[in-house]
Amino acid sequence: MNLIPVKTRILQKNENLFLFFIEYAEKNINRVIQENSVLVISSKIVAVSQNRIMNILDIENKESVELFRKAVIDEADEILVDKNKFFLTVKNGVVIANAGIDKSNSKTGEIILWPENIQEFADIFSEKIKKKYALKNFGVVISDSRVTMRRRGTVGVALNWSGFWGVKDERGTKDLFGRKLEVSTVNIADNLVSAAEILMGQAAECIPFVIIQNLDSGLFTNIQQTHKSAEISQEEDLFQISSN
Amino acid sequence: MNLIPVKTRILQKNENLFLFFIEYAEKNINRVIQENSVLVISSKIVAVSQNRIMNILDIENKESVELFRKAVIDEADEILVDKNKFFLTVKNGVVIANAGIDKSNSKTGEIILWPENIQEFADIFSEKIKKKYALKNFGVVISDSRVTMRRRGTVGVALNWSGFWGVKDERGTKDLFGRKLEVSTVNIADNLVSAAEILMGQAAECIPFVIIQNLDSGLFTNIQQTHKSAEISQEEDLFQISSN
Numbered sequence: 001m002n003l004i005p006v007k008t009r010i011l012q013k014n015e016n017l018f019l020f021f022i023e024y025a026e027k028n029i030n031r032v033i034q035e036n037s038v039l040v041i042s043s044k045i046v047a048v049s050q051n052r053i054m055n056i057l058d059i060e061n062k063e064s065v066e067l068f069r070k071a072v073i074d075e076a077d078e079i080l081v082d083k084n085k086f087f088l089t090v091k092n093g094v095v096i097a098n099a100g101i102d103k104s105n106s107k108t109g110e111i112i113l114w115p116e117n118i119q120e121f122a123d124i125f126s127e128k129i130k131k132k133y134a135l136k137n138f139g140v141v142i143s144d145s146r147v148t149m150r151r152r153g154t155v156g157v158a159l160n161w162s163g164f165w166g167v168k169d170e171r172g173t174k175d176l177f178g179r180k181l182e183v184s185t186v187n188i189a190d191n192l193v194s195a196a197e198i199l200m201g202q203a204a205e206c207i208p209f210v211i212i213q214n215l216d217s218g219l220f221t222n223i224q225q226t227h228k229s230a231e232i233s234q235e236e237d238l239f240q241i242s243s244n
Numbered sequence: 245m246n247l248i249p250v251k252t253r254i255l256q257k258n259e260n261l262f263l264f265f266i267e268y269a270e271k272n273i274n275r276v277i278q279e280n281s282v283l284v285i286s287s288k289i290v291a292v293s294q295n296r297i298m299n300i301l302d303i304e305n306k307e308s309v310e311l312f313r314k315a316v317i318d319e320a321d322e323i324l325v326d327k328n329k330f331f332l333t334v335k336n337g338v339v340i341a342n343a344g345i346d347k348s349n350s351k352t353g354e355i356i357l358w359p360e361n362i363q364e365f366a367d368i369f370s371e372k373i374k375k376k377y378a379l380k381n382f383g384v385v386i387s388d389s390r391v392t393m394r395r396r397g398t399v400g401v402a403l404n405w406s407g408f409w410g411v412k413d414e415r416g417t418k419d420l421f422g423r424k425l426e427v428s429t430v431n432i433a434d435n436l437v438s439a440a441e442i443l444m445g446q447a448a449e450c451i452p453f454v455i456i457q458n459l460d461s462g463l464f465t466n467i468q469q470t471h472k473s474a475e476i477s478q479e480e481d482l483f484q485i486s487s488n
Contacts, residue, residue: 001443003245081484088482095393097482145430148392149339149483152476153411153431155399155438167397186389187397188442194399195439198432198459199245215442232396238332238341239393240325 005199006209017041017049018128021209033129036220037213038139040196041125043159044102045208046115046142053110068101068111075099075113088147092118093231094157096146114159118142119226122162130163137220139163143193143200149239156193160227164188164219167229187230188219249443250453261285261293262372265453277373280464281457282383284440285369287403288346289452290359290386297354312345312355319343319357332391336362337475338401340390358403362386363470366406374407381464383407387437387444393483400437404471408432408463411473431474432463 008024011017021041025033047053056067065085073079076089076099089099091114102112115121126140141161145154158166166189196210252268255261265285269277291297300311309329317323320333320343333343335358346356359365370384385405389398402410410433440454 001247001439003247003439081482083482086482088484090394093394095395146392147482148390148434150334150337150476150481151339151431151434152474152480153429153434155431155434185397186441186445187395187399190392190395190397190399191438191442194435195245195247195442197430198435198439201430230396232394236396237394238325238327238330238391240332 001215002213003195003199004211004213005207006211007207008209010206011045011048011208013048013051013053015049017045018125020049022132025209025211033133033135033138033211034213035135036137036215036217037135037211038141038161038164038192038215038219039126039129040141040143040193040200040210040212042200042208043100043115043118043142043144044112046118046121047112050115052113052115054113055110064109068103071111071113072099072101075101092159093227094144094146094159096144096157100144100159114144115142118160119162122160123224126162137163137217139220141166141189141192143196145197154197156190156195156197158187158189158193158227158230161189161225163221163225164215165221166225166227168219189230245459246457247439247443248455248457249451250455251451252453254450255289255292255452257292257295257297259293261290262369264293266376269453269455277377277379277382277455278457279379280381280459280461281379281455282385282405282408282436282459282463283370283373284385284387284437284444284454284456286444286452287344287359287362287386287388288356290362290365291356294359296357296359298357299354308353312347315355315357316343316345319345336403337471338388338390338403340388340401344388344403358388359386362404363406366404367468370406381407381461383464385410385433385436387440389441398441400434400439400441402431402433402437402471402474405433405469407465407469408459409465410469410471412463433474 006024006028056064072087076091078090079087081088087098091099100114122140122142130138142159144157144159146157168186168188192212199210200207250268250272300308316331320335322334325332331342335343344358366384366386374382386403388401388403390401412430412432443454444451
């Protein structure tokens, strides 16, 4: 398994992200787009390409704090915790800070919202790549960062994905001693995004794409993916946090 | 960044894990142990090498369920949620199911507990590798799987690590537009372990080691690591889950 970072310049608003990707992928790396690969795309660059940017003046300003709060409340599907300048929210089935709104990596006074129609975006992007390079097994996943309980530092989280099984259900397969596994489902999408986060960084790296090569061919599928496959019912969830 | 799985046979109890690793690493892969690499080691194989195995007869048996419950309660530092056959616990600063006890991948009736003295283990293991291969930048991280809130499928979590910065603090560094990042700390250790989990699997893969090569040299350090650097105070934690 190899990870190849694709370094770019800063994307302009409303620029075509597919052409932008192809240009930098082909410029930076020789023969990079191959079978059994997944392309990790930062949600921020998808959002910028969709012009999902909001001007809130200056984030230190009192009025701006209110605009930021309003944006989070508007964007979130559910507010779990409200700490005034920080929220724990649920968006698109993902537990994430501030409904995924990014205050950094945008011009001063601007905030970047989550992209729109992420599933459709991932589906179309992966189809275009498959067609252009005549590939059978290729996937796309849109990445963001999340916080986890009691733990310092973000890890990767997958918003939507296409072309591969985001969640690998191993229930029914056998363990080392031939016993059936009781509960053993691996979130491949989140793990791929976490791997890419090591290279992407959070600051001025300008690495919005990471290509992960030489993956197991069994991970790939043509069956339509949705983030619903990564959602669990309240009964299954070990975390009994209450939204108040 | 490359990830190389090291497939092995099943480790016998009390076998020397360092010699076991060297044998399979050198057998499977040519010139694998090099500068700027991190070795991910499954916590299960560390535990087996320490004979941290408990016989609880048959897990389906009523008495065994009680023995399992007792083992979790004994092992956990804190019980967050008790769902009878499943617990959400805190152990070694990590929010994890069942205090990290594994019911699979052990012989029927046996459960595998967490390894002991994990920090010391990681320190000694990485020192031995550095010495044997005359390396300056090399790290070791002990891996496990964790569940996250509202999300199906496990992702990787780092128990302890040595030789590299587990948590990369980017506060004070600049973003794309030259502004200082407010909060941007990446948990490199968890991301490395998540990357390895894609290859390790949960079933009969028998891949207890993954070597991650070609990492940024800036990630490495000789400064003593501890999992405390990944712990956050209650005030900083966005998750306001209450242990009851």
